[in-house]
Each structure stands twice: as C-alpha cells, then as structure tokens.
Amino acid sequence: MTDQIAVLAPDKPRGLFGDAWHALRSRPLFWVSTSLILLVVLMAVFPSLFTAADPGLAQLSRSRQPPSSDAWFGFDNQGYDIYARVIHGARASIVVGVLATAGVVVLGSTIGILAGFYGRWLDAVVSRIADIFVGVPFVLGAIVILTTLNASGGAGPVRIVAQVVLSLVVLSWPVSMRIMRSTAIAAKQQDYVKAARALGASPRRIIFKHMLPNCVAPVLVYSTIALGAFIGVEATLSYLGIGLRQPVVSWGVMINSAKDYLRVAPHALLFPAGFLTATVLAFVMLGDAVREALDPKLR
Amino acid sequence: MTALLEVEDLHVEFRTRDGVARVLNGVSYHVDAGETLAVLGESGSGKSVTAQTVMGILDTPPAHVTKGSVRFRGEDLLTAKPERRREVRAEGIAMIFQDALSALNPVFTVGFQIEEQLRLRRGMSRSEARARAVELLDLVRIPHARQRVREYPHQFSGGMRQRAMIAMSLALDPEVLIADEPTTALDVTVQAQIMDLLAEIQRERHMGLVLITHDLGVVAEVADRIVVMYAGRIVEQSDALSLFRSPGHPYTAALMKSLPRLDDKGAALDTIKGLPPSLLRIPPGCPFHPRCPRAEDVCSAEVPAPARLGLGRTSACHFAAEVLNG
Amino acid sequence: MAELLEVQDLVKHFPVTRGVLFKRAIGQVRAVDGVSFTLSAGETLGVVGESGCGKSTLAQVLMLLEPPTSGSARFEGEPMFAMRGSALRALRRNMQIVLQDPYTSLNPRMTVGDIVGEPFEIHPEAAPKGSRTTRVRELLDVVGLNPEHINRYPHQFSGGQRQRIGIARALALRPKVIVCDEPVSALDVSIQAQVMNLLRDLQSEFGLAYVFIAHDLSVVRHLSDRVAVMYLGKIVEIGTEEEIYQHPTHPYTQALLSAVPVADPALRGQRDVIRLTGDVPSPIDPPSGCRFRTRCWKARDVCAEEEPALVDRGGHLSACHFAEERSVVP
Numbered sequence: 025m026t027d028q029i030a031v032l033a034p035d036k037p038r039g040l041f042g043d044a045w046h047a048l049r050s051r052p053l054f055w056v057s058t059s060l061i062l063l064v065v066l067m068a069v070f071p072s073l074f075t076a077a078d079p080g081l082a083q084l085s086r087s088r089q090p091p092s093s094d095a096w097f098g099f100d101n102q103g104y105d106i107y108a109r110v111i112h113g114a115r116a117s118i119v120v121g122v123l124a125t126a127g128v129v130v131l132g133s134t135i136g137i138l139a140g141f142y143g144r145w146l147d148a149v150v151s152r153i154a155d156i157f158v159g160v161p162f163v164l165g166a167i168v169i170l171t172t173l174n175a176s177g178g179a180g181p182v183r184i185v186a187q188v189v190l191s192l193v194v195l196s197w198p199v200s201m202r203i204m205r206s207t208a209i210a211a212k213q214q215d216y217v218k219a220a221r222a223l224g225a226s227p228r229r230i231i232f233k234h235m236l237p238n239c240v241a242p243v244l245v246y247s248t249i250a251l252g253a254f255i256g257v258e259a260t261l262s263y264l265g266i267g268l269r270q271p272v273v274s275w276g277v278m279i280n281s282a283k284d285y286l287r288v289a290p291h292a293l294l295f296p297a298g299f300l301t302a303t304v305l306a307f308v309m310l311g312d313a314v315r316e317a318l319d320p321k322l323r
Numbered sequence: 324m325t326a327l328l329e330v331e332d333l334h335v336e337f338r339t340r341d342g343v344a345r346v347l348n349g350v351s352y353h354v355d356a357g358e359t360l361a362v363l364g365e366s367g368s369g370k371s372v373t374a375q376t377v378m379g380i381l382d383t384p385p386a387h388v389t390k391g392s393v394r395f396r397g398e399d400l401l402t403a404k405p406e407r408r409r410e411v412r413a414e415g416i417a418m419i420f421q422d423a424l425s426a427l428n429p430v431f432t433v434g435f436q437i438e439e440q441l442r443l444r445r446g447m448s449r450s451e452a453r454a455r456a457v458e459l460l461d462l463v464r465i466p467h468a469r470q471r472v473r474e475y476p477h478q479f480s481g482g483m484r485q486r487a488m489i490a491m492s493l494a495l496d497p498e499v500l501i502a503d504e505p506t507t508a509l510d511v512t513v514q515a516q517i518m519d520l521l522a523e524i525q526r527e528r529h530m531g532l533v534l535i536t537h538d539l540g541v542v543a544e545v546a547d548r549i550v551v552m553y554a555g556r557i558v559e560q561s562d563a564l565s566l567f568r569s570p571g572h573p574y575t576a577a578l579m580k581s582l583p584r585l586d587d588k589g590a591a592l593d594t595i596k597g598l599p600p601s602l603l604r605i606p607p608g609c610p611f612h613p614r615c616p617r618a619e620d621v622c623s624a625e626v627p628a629p630a631r632l633g634l635g636r637t638s639a640c641h642f643a644a645e646v647l648n649g
Numbered sequence: 650m651a652e653l654l655e656v657q658d659l660v661k662h663f664p665v666t667r668g669v670l671f672k673r674a675i676g677q678v679r680a681v682d683g684v685s686f687t688l689s690a691g692e693t694l695g696v697v698g699e700s701g702c703g704k705s706t707l708a709q710v711l712m713l714l715e716p717p718t719s720g721s722a723r724f725e726g727e728p729m730f731a732m733r734g735s736a737l738r739a740l741r742r743n744m745q746i747v748l749q750d751p752y753t754s755l756n757p758r759m760t761v762g763d764i765v766g767e768p769f770e771i772h773p774e775a776a777p778k779g780s781r782t783t784r785v786r787e788l789l790d791v792v793g794l795n796p797e798h799i800n801r802y803p804h805q806f807s808g809g810q811r812q813r814i815g816i817a818r819a820l821a822l823r824p825k826v827i828v829c830d831e832p833v834s835a836l837d838v839s840i841q842a843q844v845m846n847l848l849r850d851l852q853s854e855f856g857l858a859y860v861f862i863a864h865d866l867s868v869v870r871h872l873s874d875r876v877a878v879m880y881l882g883k884i885v886e887i888g889t890e891e892e893i894y895q896h897p898t899h900p901y902t903q904a905l906l907s908a909v910p911v912a913d914p915a916l917r918g919q920r921d922v923i924r925l926t927g928d929v930p931s932p933i934d935p936p937s938g939c940r941f942r943t944r945c946w947k948a949r950d951v952c953a954e955e956e957p958a959l960v961d962r963g964g965h966l967s968a969c970h971f972a973e974e975r976s977v978v979p
C-alpha cells in the first residue's frame with residue numbers, strides 16, 4: 025500500500041477543510057443540524073423577527089393560560105408570554121454556549137499544545153493540574169465558584185453571564201487541553217516535524233506552521249459537541265438557581281421558574297425544554313458529522 | 324487432474340467515491356500439493372486481494388467479485404453454500420499475514436488462540452488442545468514453548484509472532500497455506516529463519532504453499548513456480564529457473580534489472596520509467612505499455628493474450644517470443 | 650584537510666521510566682553505545698544493521714535532534730554539540746536529513762512549494778536573491794518532478810515522488826552532508842531504483858557526502874564507498890564496500906550477508922549458509938563482553954569476559970576476538 029493511494033487520489037488540490045466540506049455536503053445530518061442551528065442563531069440575534077411581544081411584560085391576569093392563537097405557547101405562572109420568552113431566551117443560552125466554548129478551546133488548546141510540544145516538567149505540571157480539575161464534580165464545582173463569586177447577590181445580567189461562562193471555562197478546559205496535548209504529542213513525533221527541526225525551525229514556527237494545522241481537527245469536533253453541552257449545562261445551573269436568573273431571560277431560567285407549577289402549567293416547561301433539547305441535539309449531530317468528515321478513515 | 328487450489332479468471336472491482344477501481348482483471352493460477360507457488364508483484368498489483376478472495380475475507384462492499392471462480396479440489400468456493408465454504412476454508416486452506424501483531428488478538432494468550440480452533444473444530448478438551456498447542460509452538464521452534472504458550476502476543480518479538488502465526492495456521496493441518504508477505508516486516512536474519520521453517524514444513528506436510536511477496540530474492544530461493552502480477556493481471560507465469568534465466572515479459576525483465584546486487588556494486592541501475600497505473604484508469608491495450616521499453620503501436624490498441632512459451636510458461640505480451648530470446 | 654565529519658565515542662542512552670507521578674529510571678536503552686567514524690567530502694558511508702540496532706538514533710544525534718549522552722562530533726573540525734547561534738545555523742545549512750517514511754515526512758497541510766521553500770524561510774540569509782519560486786521550481790526539476798506541480802499537496806503524489814520532494818527540501822540549502830535514514834526502504838523495487846539513481850546523480854553533481862542508513866545490504870552496497878555494520882548500538886565492522894562484502898571478518902557481518910536471499914535460483918543450495926538462531930537481545934540489558942556472543946557460533950569464554958575492540962584485524966576494522974575472513978557472497 026504505497027503508491028496506489030496517491031494514484032487513487034483526485035487531481036484537484038483540496039486541503040483538509042476542502043475534503044471535509046466535500047464529505048459534509050452529501051450528509052443529510054449535517055444539513056438538518058445546521059438549519060436548526062441557524063434558526064436558533066437567528067432567534068438570538070434578531071428576536072424581533074420572530075415576535076413583537078415583550079418578554080418582560082408580566083400580565084398576571086393571564087397567568088398559566090394554555091397556548092392560544094395570539095400566544096402560541098401560552099403564559100406562565102407570572103403571566104409572561106412563553107413564546108416571546110423562548111425566542112428572547114435563545115440569546116443568553118447561545119451567548120453562554122459560544123463564549124464558554126471559545127474560552128475552553130482557546131485556553132485548553134494553548135496549554136495543551138505547549139504541554140505537548142515542550143513536554144518534560146511543563147507537561148507534568150499541567151497534566152497534574154488538569155487531573156485535579158477533572159476530579160472536581162462539575163456541578164459541585166460550579167456551585168462553589170458561583171456562590172463564592174456572587175456572595176453579595178444583586179449582579180447585573182452581564183455579570184451573571186460572565187460568571188457562568190467563567191465557571192464553565194474553569195471547570196472544562198482540561199478536556200480540550202488533553203485532546204490537544206495528545207494530538208500535539210503525536211504530531212511532534214511525525215517525521216515532518218523532525219525534518220523542520222533539522223532545518224533549524226524555531227519552536228514558534230513548528231507550533232504554528234506544522235503542529236497547529238494538523239492538530240485542530242479533534243478539538244474542533246469537541247468544540248461543536250461542547251457547545252451543545254454548555255447550553256445544557258447553563259440550563260442545569262439556572263434550574264438549580266445558581267446560574268443565570270432574573271432579569272436575564274434564558275431557557276434554563278424559564279425551566280427553573282416553571283418547575284414548581286409542572287402539574288398545573290406543563291406547557292411552561294415543555295416549550296423551553298423542547299427548544300433546549302433540539303438545540304443541544306443539533307450541535308451534537310453537527311459535531312458527529314464534522315468528526316466523520318474530518319476523519320479520512322470514516323469517509 | 325484437478326489442481327489442489329485453482330483460481331480462474333478472477334475479476335474484482337472496488338466501487339469507491341472516485342470511481343470503479345478494477346483491481347483484478349482476470350487472474351488465474353493454481354497450486355498443487357507439495358508445490359510452492361510464488362506470487363510476485365509490486366504493491367497494489369492485486370496480490371493480497373486475490374488471496375483475500377480465496378479466503379473469503381474480502382470486504383464486500385466496497386469489493387465486488389464480478390467474474391471467475393476459486394476451486395478447492397474442484398469445488399467452486401464462490402458459489403458454494405456459506406457453511407460449506409467456511410468448512411472448506413477452515414479445514415483446507417490457511418493464511419498468514421505480513422503484520423503478525425495485528426493478526427493476533429492482543430487480549431488472548433497465544434496458546435488460547437491456537438487452542439480455540441482445536442476445541443471448536445476438532446472437539447478437543449482443554450488439556451488436549453493445550454498439549455497440541457505446545458507441540459505446534461515447538462514445531463515452529465519457539466523456545467520454552469511450554470511457558471510461552473501462556474504469554475500474550477505483545478510479549479513476543481516480531482520473529483516469534485510470525486512463528487506463532489505459522490503455528491496457528493498449521494493447527495488444523497491445512498492442505499494449502501497462503502503466506503501474504505510473511506517476512507516483509509522482519510530483519511534478514513529472521514526472514515531467513517522463517518523462510519527455512521516454511522520450506523521445511525511445506526516439504527514435510529506436502530502442502531501447497533502460495534507465497535506472496537515483492538522480493539525477487541525470496542522468490543528465487545524457495546519458489547517452484549512463479550506468477551508475476553501487474554495492474555491486476557498475471558503478466559508472466561513460469562517455473563522459477565527459466566524465469567530467472569530468461570524472463571519472458573518486459574516487465575519481469577525490467578524488474579530484474581532494476582534490482583541492486585549483493586555481489587557487485589555496479590553502476591547506475593536500469594529503472595522502469597513512470598509509475599504503476601491508477602486502477603481507476605488502466606491504460607488501454609497492454610497495461611504496461613506507458614512504461615514498456617519495447618512498446619509499439621499494437622500495444623496500446625490490443626490487450627495481449629497470454630502466449631505459450633513452452634511447458635507451463637506463458638507471457639501476456641505481443642512480443643513474448645522476442646523478449647524471451649533477448 | 651581534516652575530515653568533513655569526525656565522530657568519536659558517540660553514546661546515546663534513553664532512560665526507561667516507570668511511574669506516572671514520580672518517574673524513576675529503571676534502566677537505560679543503550680541505543681548508540683560508543684560509535685566512532687569519519688566521513689570525508691563527497692563520500693558515502695553506508696550504515697547497516699538489524700532493526701533496533703541504533704541506526705536511526707545515530708542519525709538523530711548527528712542531526713542534533715536528540716542530545717548525545719556523551720561523545721563528540723566535529724564538523725569541519727569544529728565541535729558540533731557545543732555550537733550555538735550563527736555557528737549552529739550554519740551547521741544546519743550544511744547538514745540535512747532525508748527520512749524513511751514518505752507518508753509522514755511531509756506536512757500534509759503544506760503545498761509542495763511551501764515544503765521545498767521552507768528552508769529559505771528559516772534561513773533567509775541563504776535564500777536566492779531573486780524569486781524563491783523560481784528556485785523551488787528548479788529544485789523540483791533537479792529531483793525529477795514536474796515544476797508545474799508546485800501547488801499540489803503531498804497526498805497527491807506517490808511514495809517515490811514524495812521521497813523526491815523530501816530530497817528537494819534537503820538539497821535546498823546546498824548542504825555538504827545529507828543523512829539518509831532508510832530513504833528507499835518504503836518504496837517498490839521499480840521506484841527504489843529511480844530514487845537510488847537520483848541520489849547517485851545528485852552526489853556527483855553537487856559533491857555531496859552521504860551517511861546512508863538502510864537495512865537492505867544490496868542497496869547499501871550499491872551506493873556506498875565505505876560501510877559500517879552495527880549491532881546493538883555498536884559498530885562491529887567497518888571498511889570499504891569491497892572489504893565488507895567480499896572479505897568480511899566479523900561473524901555477524903558474515904551471517905547478515907549470508908541471510909540475504911540472492912535473486913538467482915541457480916545458486917540454490919550452493920551458497921555458504923549461516924543461520925543465526927534467536928533474535929537480537931534487548932538493548933536495555935545487552936550481553937556482557939561481545940554483544941553478539943548470544944547468537945555467535947564461534948563464541949568462547951573470552952567473548953563473555955572481554956569486549957573485543959574495533960581494531961584493524963586483517964586489513965580493516967573488526968570487533969571480534971576471532972576475526973577471520975569468510976567469503977559468503979557468491
């Protein structure tokens with residue numbers, strides 16, 4: 025198996041992402057998940073496209089009204105329009121998911137690639153620290169961080185979001201760090217890295233030119249799956265009352281406030297929970313599709 | 324007389340995203356009891372695919388056998404019922420692979436893997452099977468077989484793993500042994516040991532041995548007959564002595580000339596220009612014509628039929644006779 | 650003039666460690682264990698030996714990819730291992746490497762042009778005055794590739810072509826020495842011959858010196874002026890191509906040569922056959938005295954007690970107490 029592989033390869037030059045895109049295009053799973061994600065992103069950016077109702081308007085007189093033609097999803101216990109809140113809630117969920125993912129990927133990959141490249145004591149120290157973070161139960165860790173940060177209470181929406189993102193990043197970076205570290209270690213032993221070192225290439229050049237482009241794929245896949253997971257975690261934390269909370273509107277906040285009236289107003293829980301599940305699923309499906317597309321062995 | 328194992332006019336294609344790769348285009352060979360047939364060819368020429376078709380371990384899809392037959396003692400295995408096929412293959416034909424480490428299961432001891440077949444197919448008890456496994460490891464000259472039978476594949480060196488594979492393939496006393504590049508991953512000194520062992524076992528048991536290799540030297544040392552493959556075809560078929568004395572196909576001749584020699588430093592090597600063809604786009608006519616030093620117009624127009632060059636010798640070249648006579 | 654490259658008592662041990670948190674060394678892999686040789690300009694030194702005998706490790710240490718455990722090496726008289734800064738950069742320009750695996754030695758995310766042009770990016774002082782692209786195209790042409798393919802990716806080439814790309818990259822800075830670590834081992838016979846001829850032509854055209862590592866003895870003979878035979882981290886015999894192949898005196902060299910199958914069925918059963926038993930022992934715990942004694946048919950008590958020195962025994966250097974010529978190549 026040496027020459028025939030090349031002989032079978034197509035003539036048009038295509039890079040990693042060109043190939044992946046080619047494989048993705050033919051996958052229904054990819055199109056379903058991206059359409060869903062696009063829809064949710066649209067909701068987050070332009071909620072007014074979907075609803076004119078005010079998510080902050082509480083009409084106690086309409087409390088727990090079931091879905092009707094002028095309020096598609098009905099009203100919750102406080103008399104908020106559930107449809108309007110589901111639409112407006114997408115923003116907080118997406119913002120938390122995207123920021124936390126970006127933070128985790130940037131922090132984890134940077135540490136991971138450095139640990140993988142330099143090895144020795146740096147790697148040992150970083151790996152042990154990561155082990156400690158992995159050892160902390162996630163929800164417990166988040167409760168500790170969030171209650172400590174917010175001991176005084178009364179934070180504004182931006183601060184609350186920032187705190188939730190921070191706690192997610194602090195508790196999750198070791199995962200992407202480990203992924204990056206192990207791919208970096210594998211890449212470092214490749215002969216092309218040896219050849220570059222023999223030419224006298226600087227560590228910077230080796231990391232950016234030779235290792236990074238060959239190491240991003242696994243972390244990229246992880247990040248799509250993580251994004252979905254973080255949106256779910258945001259909801260969990262909010263449900264527990266330690267994540268986002270009023271005045272921020274998010275799916276988790278909605279689920280939290282609906283939980284006590286589940287029997288009398290199930291629709292108040294059903295709709296935000298349905299949107300949450302669909303969004304998380306969409307990201308996980310996308311991650312799956314991307315993983316298969318980036319792995320030549322699975323194509 | 325029917326041959327022990329006979330492959331006839333085998334056509335196999337792989338349907339891939341980039342098109343249909345015609346990997347075998349009419350491969351025929353046979354091996355008799357007590358005979359060593361060498362299948363010689365460069366990588367991608369279809370040696371392993373032929374062997375895998377014989378063994379019924381080809382991945383279908385993407386592979387499709389579109390034509391041809393594989394006969395063991397006259398019985399066509401490609402059309403036989405699945406149970407019958409499995410039985411014939413388990414009892415009659417065994418195969419060893421190039422990469423012994425990945426062919427052995429890492430989570431079971433070497434002994435267990437040999438014993439499993441004996442218990443399954445021969446109904447032996449645990450202790451009988453263990454005793455036989457030790458005998459087999461002894462036979463392939465693994466030192467301290469009684470202890471080593473309890474070890475795992477990773478505890479064996481490369482040469483010992485290949486010996487263990489051979490022991491395993493001999494467990495059910497096969498009549499034909501197919502060895503797919505059994506020594507390519509090994510050092511020369513170990514390769515010599517393994518080739519000696521294979522030759523000896525083959526002689527003692529009067530087995531048919533199909534030795535797949537790309538190494539002309541190995542072929543010259545052990546083969547009785549040789550088939551040379553190129554782009555999924557048999558281009559030349561001959562007994563070993565005559566083939567090395569005077570090759571009957573330009574490809575075989577060129578291959579021999581491009582080999583550096585152990586006994587002479589030599590000047591520049593003769594090379595074969597270009598690359599083996601893409602199996603997605605095999606050149607029309609003779610598949611070797613873009614690289615052939617003797618090619619003429621007819622070569623790109625007509626597929627050469629195998630021409631007889633004497634007893635048991637054929638060459639698929641329009642100018643076979645001229646090539647043979649220099 | 651001094652030799653181009655002089656290697657003295659080179660040693661490279663890798664620690665074998667146990668434990669995760671507190672790594673402790675439980676032994677040493679004696680990958681290269683006291684190797685000395687010289688290489689003059691324009692010459693090819695072949696290095697042969699079985700898998701694991703330290704050939705690649707030797708190459709890595711010579712290329713300063715791994716620090717040596719001890720020993721010295723001089724390039725044009727200057728100690729290599731102490732070089733820093735501009736001296737080191739100059740050394741990098743003068744010594745290049747071609748690696749074995751054509752599939753992993755090229756970065757799959759870079760075009761051929763970027764790969765062959767990278768040496769100029771790293772060493773702008775050695776880059777051509779005019780257009781780098783022109784020079785890269787020239788280099789591709791020199792190694793027999795179509796310069797039009799400059800924008801293609803490695804996966805679009807065959808193994809032999811990729812090996813040519815690797816050679817072009819090594820040639821870019823006009824080095825004086827190229828260390829070739831099994832450059833043709835992964836190639837098919839017909840392609841192997843093309844690459845060997847290329848290496849030969851380049852040598853005479855640019856006056857290159859090669860350290861040519863391979864396990865195929867015929868390939869090594871074809872390209873080498875002198876040959877070193879390695880066993881378990883040591884050179885056991887070294888001499889001219891003629892001396893090693895026609896008049897070997899070390900039992901290991903003789904066994905190695907005798908094990909090579911010869912492509913001539915007429916010689917079947919007529920050759921002097923030496924069959925070693927067993928495998929190469931572990932380099933973690935090599936045998937005392939002569940390392941070959943566990944597989945040597947001539948071994949006596951003295952072999953376990955006293956390590957044979959690599960000294961002139963019958964015309965060329967051989968490390969055997971009972972060195973004796975025996976011709977095994979027909």
Ligand SMILES: Nc1ncnc2c1ncn2[C@@H]1O[C@H](COP(=O)(O)OP(=O)(O)OP(=O)(O)O)[C@@H](O)[C@H]1O
Nearest residue numbers: 663678680699700701702703704705706707864932
């Ligand atoms: N980084 C390393 N850490 C520990 N041991 C190593 C390392 N690199 C090589 N070794 C060991 O050093 C010995 C020599 O290895 P080396 O790769 O130099 O062999 P080689 O002669 O090139 O073999 P091959 O023919 O298989 O390429 C081997 O036992 C190997 O396992």
Ligand SMILES: Nc1ncnc2c1ncn2[C@@H]1O[C@H](COP(=O)(O)OP(=O)(O)O)[C@@H](O)[C@H]1O
Nearest residue numbers: 025028337346365366367368369370371372385
């Ligand atoms: N699973 C597969 N999918 C696609 N092509 C394959 C597959 N297995 C083998 N091939 C192709 O079949 C051809 C012959 O392969 P093989 O018989 O393994 O060659 P060799 O002569 O080296 O043993 C090659 O071109 C190879 O790429």
Ligand code: SF4
Nearest residue numbers: 609612615622640641
């Ligand atoms: S048929 Fe023509 S091209 Fe083919 S091998 Fe013979 S001479 Fe060459």
Ligand code: SF4
Nearest residue numbers: 939942945952969970
């Ligand atoms: S020194 Fe002794 S053991 Fe070593 S090669 Fe010579 S005879 Fe054999």
Ligand SMILES: [Mg+2]
Nearest residue numbers: 025370371504
């Ligand atoms: Mg094969």
Ligand SMILES: [Mg+2]
Nearest residue numbers: 704705706831
């Ligand atoms: Mg090596």
